[in-house]
Amino acid sequence: xxxxxxxxxxxxxxxxxxxxxxxxxxxxxxxxxxxxxxxxxxxxxxxxxxxxxxxxxxxxxxxxxxxxxxxxxxxxxxxxxxxxxxxxxxxxxxxxxxxxxxxxxxxxxxxxxxxxxxxxxxxxxxxxxxxxxxxxxxxxxxxxxxxxxxxxxxxxxxxxxxxxxxxxxxxxxxxxxxxxxxxxxxxxxxxxxxxxxxxxxxxxxxxxxxxxxxxx
Amino acid sequence: xxxxxxxxxxxxxxxxxxxxxxxxxxxxxxxxxxxxxxxxxxxxxxxxxxxxxxxxxxxxxxxxxxxxxxxxxxxxxxxxxxxxxxxxxxxxxxxxxxxxxxxxxxxxxxxxxxxxxxxxxxxxxxxxxxxxxxxxxxxxxxxxxxxxxxxxxxxxxxxxxxxxxxxxxxxxxxxxxxxxxxxxxxxxxxxxxxxxxxxxxxxxxxxxxxxxxxxx
Amino acid sequence: xxxxxxxxxxxxxxxxxxxxxxxxxxxxxxxxxxxxxxxxxxxxxxxxxxxxxxxxxxxxxxxxxxxxxxxxxxxxxxxxxxxxxxxxxxxxxxxxxxxxxxxxxxxxxxxxxxxxxxxxxxxxxxxxxxxxxxxxxxxxxxxxxxxxxxxxxxxxxxxxxxxxxxxxxxxxxxxxxxxxxxxxxxxxxxxxxxxxxxxxxxxxxxxxxxxxxxxx
Amino acid sequence: xxxxxxxxxxxxxxxxxxxxxxxxxxxxxxxxxxxxxxxxxxxxxxxxxxxxxxxxxxxxxxxxxxxxxxxxxxxxxxxxxxxxxxxxxxxxxxxxxxxxxxxxxxxxxxxxxxxxxxxxxxxxxxxxxxxxxxxxxxxxxxxxxxxxxxxxxxxxxxxxxxxxxxxxxxxxxxxxxxxxxxxxxxxxxxxxxxxxxxxxxxxxxxxxxxxxxxxx
Numbered sequence: 095x096x097x098x099x100x101x102x103x104x105x106x107x108x109x110x111x112x113x114x115x116x117x118x119x120x121x122x123x124x125x126x127x128x129x130x131x132x133x134x135x136x137x138x139x140x141x142x143x144x145x146x147x148x149x150x151x152x153x154x155x156x157x158x159x160x161x162x163x164x165x166x167x168x169x170x171x172x173x174x175x176x177x178x179x180x181x182x183x184x185x186x187x188x189x190x191x192x193x194x195x196x197x198x199x200x201x202x203x204x205x206x207x208x209x210x211x212x213x214x215x216x217x218x219x220x221x222x223x224x225x226x227x228x229x230x231x232x233x234x235x236x237x238x239x240x241x242x243x244x245x246x247x248x249x250x251x252x253x254x255x256x257x258x259x260x261x262x263x264x265x266x267x268x269x270x271x272x273x274x275x276x277x278x279x280x281x282x283x284x285x286x287x288x289x290x291x292x293x294x295x296x297x298x299x300x301x302x303x304x305x306x307x308x309x310x
Numbered sequence: 311x312x313x314x315x316x317x318x319x320x321x322x323x324x325x326x327x328x329x330x331x332x333x334x335x336x337x338x339x340x341x342x343x344x345x346x347x348x349x350x351x352x353x354x355x356x357x358x359x360x361x362x363x364x365x366x367x368x369x370x371x372x373x374x375x376x377x378x379x380x381x382x383x384x385x386x387x388x389x390x391x392x393x394x395x396x397x398x399x400x401x402x403x404x405x406x407x408x409x410x411x412x413x414x415x416x417x418x419x420x421x422x423x424x425x426x427x428x429x430x431x432x433x434x435x436x437x438x439x440x441x442x443x444x445x446x447x448x449x450x451x452x453x454x455x456x457x458x459x460x461x462x463x464x465x466x467x468x469x470x471x472x473x474x475x476x477x478x479x480x481x482x483x484x485x486x487x488x489x490x491x492x493x494x495x496x497x498x499x500x501x502x503x504x505x506x507x508x509x510x511x512x513x514x515x516x517x518x519x520x521x522x523x524x525x526x
Numbered sequence: 527x528x529x530x531x532x533x534x535x536x537x538x539x540x541x542x543x544x545x546x547x548x549x550x551x552x553x554x555x556x557x558x559x560x561x562x563x564x565x566x567x568x569x570x571x572x573x574x575x576x577x578x579x580x581x582x583x584x585x586x587x588x589x590x591x592x593x594x595x596x597x598x599x600x601x602x603x604x605x606x607x608x609x610x611x612x613x614x615x616x617x618x619x620x621x622x623x624x625x626x627x628x629x630x631x632x633x634x635x636x637x638x639x640x641x642x643x644x645x646x647x648x649x650x651x652x653x654x655x656x657x658x659x660x661x662x663x664x665x666x667x668x669x670x671x672x673x674x675x676x677x678x679x680x681x682x683x684x685x686x687x688x689x690x691x692x693x694x695x696x697x698x699x700x701x702x703x704x705x706x707x708x709x710x711x712x713x714x715x716x717x718x719x720x721x722x723x724x725x726x727x728x729x730x731x732x733x734x735x736x737x738x739x740x741x742x
Numbered sequence: 743x744x745x746x747x748x749x750x751x752x753x754x755x756x757x758x759x760x761x762x763x764x765x766x767x768x769x770x771x772x773x774x775x776x777x778x779x780x781x782x783x784x785x786x787x788x789x790x791x792x793x794x795x796x797x798x799x800x801x802x803x804x805x806x807x808x809x810x811x812x813x814x815x816x817x818x819x820x821x822x823x824x825x826x827x828x829x830x831x832x833x834x835x836x837x838x839x840x841x842x843x844x845x846x847x848x849x850x851x852x853x854x855x856x857x858x859x860x861x862x863x864x865x866x867x868x869x870x871x872x873x874x875x876x877x878x879x880x881x882x883x884x885x886x887x888x889x890x891x892x893x894x895x896x897x898x899x900x901x902x903x904x905x906x907x908x909x910x911x912x913x914x915x916x917x918x919x920x921x922x923x924x925x926x927x928x929x930x931x932x933x934x935x936x937x938x939x940x941x942x943x944x945x946x947x948x949x950x951x952x953x954x955x956x957x958x
Contacts, residue, residue: 130444130509152501201441203512207519210438222858224894224923225849228778246440246452275440285800293778296851302523303855307950309526310957346660346725368717417657419728423735426654462656462668491656518739525742562876562941584933633873635944639951642870678872678884707872734955741958 097162098172103139111137111145112161114284118198119147123154127202127295133276134178136197137284138188142166146184148175182250183257187280190261194280196287200295201276208298212243213273220297228293231266240265241294246273269294313379314388319355327353327361328377330500334414335363339370343418343511349492350394352413353500354404358382362400364391398466399473403496406477410496412503416511417492424514428459429489436513444509447482456481457510462489485510529594530604535571543569543577544593546716550630551579555586559634559727565708566610568629569716570620574598578616580607614682615689619712622693626712628719632727633708640730644675645705652729660725663698673726675703701726745811746820751787759785759793760809762932766846767795771802775850775943781924782826784845785932786836790814794832796823830898831905835928838909842928844935848943849924856946860891861921868945876941879914888913889942894921917942 099108115135122128122135133153136146144164147153151160163171166188168181178184184197212218220239226232232239244256253272261267268290269279279294281287315324331351338344338351349369352362360380363369367376379387382404384397394400400413428434436455442448448455460472469488477483484506485495495510497503531540547567554560554567565585568578576596579585583592595603598620600613610616616629644650652671658664664671676688685704693699700722701711711726713719747756763783770776770783781801784794792812795801799808811819814836816829826832832845860866868887874880880887892904901920909915916938917927927942929935 129512130441130505132441132444203515203519206439206441206512206516207523210516210520211523222894222922223854224920225778225780225854228780246438272440274438289778296777296854299851300854300858302519303851303950304858306522306526306954307855307859310954345728346657346721348657348660419731419735422655422657422728422732423739426732426736427739462654488656490654518735522738522742561944562873562937564873564876635947635951638871638873638944638948639955642948642952643955678870704872706870734951738954738958 096173097175099163100143100171103143103163107139108145108163109158111139112158115145115147115161116156116158118284118288119153119156119160122198122200122291123152123156125202127200127205128153129201132201134180134184134199136164136181136184138195139163143171144184144188146177146181149178180250182254183278186254186257187278191280193282195282196284197278197280198287198291199276199278200291202295204295204299204302205271205277206274208302209243209271209273209275209277211302212271213245215243217242218271218298218301220301223297223300225293225296228289229268231268239297241269241271241277241298242267243271243273246275312389313391315379316359316387319359319379323355324361324379325374327355328374331361331363331377332372332374334500334504335369335372335376338414338416338507339368339372341418343416343421344369345417348417350396350400350415352380352397352400354411355379359387360400360404362393362397365394396466398470399494402470402473403494407496409498411498412500413494413496414503414507415492415494416507418511420511420515420518421487421493422490424518425459425487425489425491425493427518428487429461431459433458434487434514434517436517439513439516441509441512444505445482445484447484455513457485457487457493457514458483459487459489462491528605529607531595532575532603535575535595539571540577540595541590543571544590547577547579547593548588548590550716550720551585551588554630554632554723555584555588557634559632559637560585561633564633566612566616566631568596568613568616570627571595575603576616576620578609578613581610612682614686615710618686618689619710622690623712625714627714628716629710629712630719630723631708631710632723634727636727636731636734637703637709638706640734641675641703641705641707641709643734644703645677647675649674650703650730650733652733655729655732657725657728660721661700663700671729672697673701673703673709673730674699675705678705678707744821745823747811748791748819751791751811755787756793756811757806759787760806763793763795763809764804764806766932766936767801767804767808770846770848770939771800771804773850775848775853776801777849780849782828782832782847784812784829784832786843787811791819792832792836794825794829797826828898830902831926834902834905835926838906839928841930843930844932845926845928846935846939847924847926848939850943852943852947852950853919853925854922856950857891857919857921857923857925859950860919861893863891865890866919866946866949868949871945871948873941873945876937877916879916887945889917889919889925889946890915891919891921894923 131150134147136144138144145161148160148162162173162175164177166185168185187197218241226239242260279290347366350363352360354360361377364376364378378389378391382401384401403413434457442455458476495506563582566579568576570576577593580592580594594605594607596609598617600617619629650673658671674692711722779798782795784792786792793809796808796810810821810823812825814833816833835845866889874887890908927938
């Protein structure tokens, strides 16, 4: 892949972001959270640009060349590659949360199933789990951590509008699900965002298990 | 194993097909999808020939010598080895889909259980999952992806006839289940076929989870 | 461990058996089927002797020195080590099946749970699974493969008597469960016995999954 | 991390304890039992001191520098690092059981779900599982092994008092759960404590599976 970078982004800088994204993608793929070329990942480079995964690549084998540059309107910069179909969801997050540096979207079995199960409610209420503390703003284990579930659509503009409406509420938000699809989460560093993702996967899995067990 | 090849198939060509099949088999075995020497795999070499796994071998340890040549009637060519018992299902696919280059048949826990659960219906209806997009012809997530389930029998001719009847419908088809048994899927390359298989395993697993959760 | 061997068993022969058992134990431990030093494994050396795992060792780290010699009454030969508490079950199998060369007893979650669930029935009926063909005598998938479940007891003589009573029936038998405990299976080689064990674990897991799904 | 050690604890001794803890932490993290920097681990060094994990570190990457010294009141000794928030639970165990040398606290999906499910009862009754024998004092498989479940709280003093009240009963005790949280277990060596933890995880998982299956 040929990637022409703007003068403000040195080659080494972009390469470092690309390597970091590719490594995270391979590790998440190894956990089975990115089936069949699904999922996408990005990092903010500066106020106007982000690095993001090229559409349709196998995440288990991702390398530096599978990462491309976009601007905050989701346009490809300096390359003919096509960014992920859901790029608009990444740039929406960077625009609304100035402190967001990383966006991870995965597609695990637990995430997909939870999104279907709670789609009618529009939200998953998580309560009573110690691990909620891994999400900023939810220190006490008895607080309620709400993860919204948005209806799926192939029209990104529609999805962006749904999310904007929810975001205009005042609740802290660090993640959302899309029905039948997967999770989006973000944070101020790759390390923090991976921790959010790991905690949310765990919490959703526990919630589903408990539901089946309580009905038994 | 001694394999005498026809003049139209150079040694190196057959070896490349055999290596590709053996590698795929070992990787699928590592995921636990080929228990106790079950499962079989093939690749079309030309209009008249395919490479296929020899019957009864441990897929976790498969090598080049565990792959043999057959013609499109399923007869062993240039070897005394016995091809998989279900060879007729592979050649049926190659005859009906000129673009099919690879057939993978695995036997995961999810595939086996789903085949039993939906055997009476004769079909699994998949709907509402984003990952359906991994199967050609099902771009919108709200389309219905039907995976037929055929009754199991040790008589291959009977099974071939069942499948032929279904195939005469006009629906796109990229996979079927056999009751109590496993899945068959195919595609135009090893990469595409692996992607189909990975997506179908994921979709079936999600569908089963959701069924238990919705009853809770 | 000091092991004095009878003249009829050369050092190299015993070492080969011990290495084969230790390797199988480590591989089964890696699958999580031998929790907390449970499980035991043996191989027949000749009509009068078998090699068996020493009691209480961590199966994930098993080596040649964790294997000892016993006679067919379960007595330690040429060593002060204590054989597995359930040695009498191994020697019973060798006495009753002259063709049995290997006995594997594991303790997976699926095996333990299935044994509890079907303890009151005294048997697990497996029917309709293609993989039943992995067990000799069950070629057609629509035959019924019965796995008896015996009540657990710390008195081996009692357990041996229970098993003897069942064995006096005429059915083929290649495995049994003990309530709350695990599975015993055997075969004419390590390869065949591993195949039996892998198939039975798979079949029991499918049967449990299907039961929950059918109730949904 | 700079760690100033008292004269009674040579550098090499502390390093050996730290390495042992870090290795156990990495292995337990690899099993997925320490999601999102949760879990903590300690070893008694002498009557007055223990080594314990520093708060908030990723257990999958734990090294010698992530282990610090505390006294038996839970105070950091010779370092500015902050010990785990739940240090008081570790020192309580060392004070009450003179033979306890190791305390492991993990946070697996099974442990978290079981703690929620049985929180109202305040106890998990385990009965009928052969693997109960892995816990000292429960030799016969038909004894009842009770694992108490304590209410979760961010106030350690409250939790310590709850646990003290339970401990004043005469039952043998080798583990407890905290609601929505995870398990604490201990033993006279790292090997024994790992065996307890592995057995308890297995027993809880079996108990949950059986509950769902019995309701089917």
